[in-house]
Amino acid sequence: MDKYVSSYNICVEKLEAGEYAEAISALRDLADKGYDKAQYRLGLCYSEGLGVEKDVERAMIYIFDAAIQGNCDAQFEMGEMHGEKGGLLMCKQEAFLWYRAAARRGHVEAQYQVGNSYYNGMGVVRNYDSAVEYYRLAAEQGYAPAQVAMGHCYDLGEGVIANLKEAFAWYLKAAEQGVDDAMFVVGSRYEQGKGVERDIEAAREWYSRAARDGYEDAINALHDLDGLLV
DSSP states (O other), X not given: OGGGHHHHHHHHHHHHTTOHHHHHHHHHHHHHTTOHHHHHHHHHHHHHTSSSOOOHHHHHHHHHHHHTTTOHXXXXXXXXXXXXGGGGGOOHHHHHHXXXXXXXXXXXXXXHHHHHHHHHTSSSOOOHHHHHHHHHHHHTTTOHHHHHHHHHHHHHTSSSOOOHHHHHHHHHHHHTTTOHHHHHHHHHHHHXXXXXXXXXXXXXXXXXXXXXXXXXXXXXXXHHHHHHHO
């Protein structure tokens, strides 16, 4: 399929330039030849109504064709289509199977979603050990939501031995990526001395970062700190 790479890249450039008619025609030709990336991209076009009339059924057909060839992006999208955004198509068991297929191919978001499925018992029997296994795969690749999930699991001792220092370390990784929830938690841990040495100025700094994004709990925490230091 390498012979189609150049043609596919031209299609993507045309899509990004808004030259939809020519791009869709060329993508359809590549998809009909069995090129998985073109099938996936064309499926997204039908899913979003980009350059074509929106058609979820046709979108799923193209994305499915790519997914069964092992395209991990398509496998993840199949999970999404059967997951929370699937509406009438929702099937948690089917979503889990597709997420897991993509996760095993290294798809970071899919690894996180498999972790969520195990953690919440969605489409599979609840298993905290397996949840942590998949959360860790995504977290170690820098995926912030998975880092927050790891912090939560270490907080509660779910799938791991409870360890406040480990929890703080994972929350900090997500906070450093600008995740509001994580910045607030890091601020609160510094304020409380929970998993880290107490440091009110560090707490103020992290609360302030979250507050600048309008995070209400952080704004309230800053007011409380002002009262504490009066």
